[in-house]
Structure formats: structure tokens, C-alpha cells
Amino acid sequence: MIGMDTIGLKLAQKLVTAALDKAATDYGRPICVSVCDAFGFALSFARNDDAPVRSIAISQGKAYSSARIGVNTDVWLGRLGQANFQANYFCDPQLTALPGGAVVTSANGKVLGAVGISGLAPHEDQAIANAIAELATENSTQ
Numbered sequence: 437m438i439g440m441d442t443i444g445l446k447l448a449q450k451l452v453t454a455a456l457d458k459a460a461t462d463y464g465r466p467i468c469v470s471v472c473d474a475f476g477f478a479l480s481f482a483r484n485d486d487a488p489v490r491s492i493a494i495s496q497g498k499a500y501s502s503a504r505i506g507v508n509t510d511v512w513l514g515r516l517g518q519a520n521f522q523a524n525y526f527c528d529p530q531l532t533a534l535p536g537g538a539v540v541t542s543a544n545g546k547v548l549g550a551v552g553i554s555g556l557a558p559h560e561d562q563a564i565a566n567a568i569a570e571l572a573t574e575n576s577t578q
Contacts, residue, residue, distance in 0.1 A: 441474055443540060443549035447575055448479035451551055455568045456482055459556070467555035467564070468495040474547050476500040476530075484555070491554035498537030498552030498565070500530050506547050508569075509537035510562045536561030538569035548572075 443451075448471040455469040466484030468491040473479055476499070483492055498509050501523075505512050513533040516523065523531045535558035540549045551568045553561040 441546075441548070443471065443473055443479060443572065445479055447572060448549070450575070451568050451572055452480045452482045454571055455551065455553060455564055456484060458564050458567060459484070459553070462564070463556055463560055465556055467553055467561070468492050469564075469568075470495040470499040470552040471549060472496075472499040472503050472552075473549045474503060476503040476550070479549070487555045494532070494534065494554035495536070495552040497530055497532040498534060498554060498561070499550045500537075500552070501532050502537035502539040502550035502552065502565075503547060504528070504531065506539060508535075508539055508562070508566065509533055509552075510535035510558075534558060534561075536565050538562070538565035540569045540572040543573070 451471050452469050459467040466487035468483045468487050471480045523533045536553045551565050553565045
């Protein structure tokens with residue numbers, strides 16, 4: 437469930453399960469998935485057996501970055517490139533622009549949290565993250 441200002445634990449856990457299922461169904465490969473609240477703080481995490489260990493921190497960074505910046509990480513990467521900026525210019529070592537982070541918003545566009553996926557190719561990570569963020573938004577209106 438989504439509270440007034442952020443994703444709740446129950447919904448975060450459902451989103452993690454949905455992401456693991458989607459990765460298995462669509463790609464047949466292991467991932468790490470992180471879901472955070474509107475402030476970027478972790479709510480739920482899972483790592484498939486055999487998912488790369490490096491993907492733990494990467495998935496967490498992608499979720500954090502989407503929540504803090506307020507856009508999906510692939511979008512932010514594009515904006516950084518257009519401005520000839522780097523993520524480290526923002527003085528926050530947890531930020532990453534690697535594709536695979538998706539922001540969860542309310543119906544009126546308020547940031548409620550984010551999901552981060554790592555373990556696949558960046559465009560595959562982003563595809564899963566986008567689908568799971570959309571699922572979260574659908575759940576917020578029910």
C-alpha cells in the first residue's frame with residue numbers, strides 16, 4: 437500500500453516479488469531488486485541466487501537515485517549527457533545514472549519511492565524497473 441507520502445513496506449515487498457518474477461519470465465536470468473521510499477531509504481531488497489554480488493549496491497543506488505532526482509535513471513543519464521555533466525557533480529556519492537532505476541509516482545506526479553534493478557544489460561534492467569514502477573502506480577490508485 438502507498439501511504440500519503442511514500443511507498444509502504446507491504447507494497448515494496450510485492451514489487452520485489454513482481455520484479456523477480458518478471459526477470460525470470462522475460463529474461464531467465466538472476467537480478468537484484470531494491471525498492472526505496474520517497475527519500476531514497478531502503479524498504480525491501482532481494483537477490484536471486486547467482487545474481488552478481490556487485491549488483492546489490494548497484495540496484496540500491498539506482499533506486500536511491502531515481503527517488504532523490506525524481507526521474508528514471510535512463511532519463512537522468514540522457515540529461516547529464518546533454519548538459520555534459522557527470523553524476524558526481526551533485527556531491528552525493530550514492531547517485532548513479534546507470535539505467536535500471538524507475539521512480540514511483542502518485543496520480544498527480546508526486547514521488548512516492550523508486551525501484552532499482554541490476555544484473556542484466558542496462559536496457560533490460562530499465563525495462564523491468566519501468567514495468568514495476570508502473571505496477572506500483574496502478575496499485576496506488578486502488
